[in-house]
Structures are given as C-alpha cells and as structure tokens.
Amino acid sequence: MSLNRKRYHVTVEGNEQTEKMVVIAYDNEGMYQMVRQLCGHLLIDPNGNKTGTINFKETEMH
Known part of the structure; x- marks a missing residue:
C-alpha cells in the first residue's frame, strides 16, 4: 500500500444510468x-x- 493517497475521477455506467x-x-x-x-x-x-x-483517471494528490 502506498503512503500517498490518490484522486480518482470515476465514471460508472450501467442499467441505463451514468x-x-x-x-x-x-x-x-x-x-x-x-x-x-x-x-x-x-x-x-x-x-x-x-x-x-x-x-477512471488517476492523479496524485499533493
């Protein structure tokens, strides 16, 4: 496990919803x-x- 947290911009698609x-x-x-x-x-x-x-797109938090 990394000591630094990350930010994830997430899109979930399913059951005709986003x-x-x-x-x-x-x-x-x-x-x-x-x-x-x-x-x-x-x-x-x-x-x-x-x-x-x-x-998702992952970015480092500073």
Missing part, C-alpha cells in the same frame, strides 16, 4: 471497493448479471 464521482483512496483496490459500495446497483442488472463498466 454516475460520475471523485474518490480518494490509497490504491486501485480501495477505489474499486468504494465504487462498488456506492454504485454496486449500477454494475449488476436485475437478473444478477455483471453489466456495468467503471472508467
């Missing part, structure tokens, strides 16, 4: 965990199939 957010995390794993917690309903359709996508 959500944009900024997540602050130490690494990609932490960012994905936060996105799944906040937008998990967009990543899985009503039948339980994984249908969503996560796109």
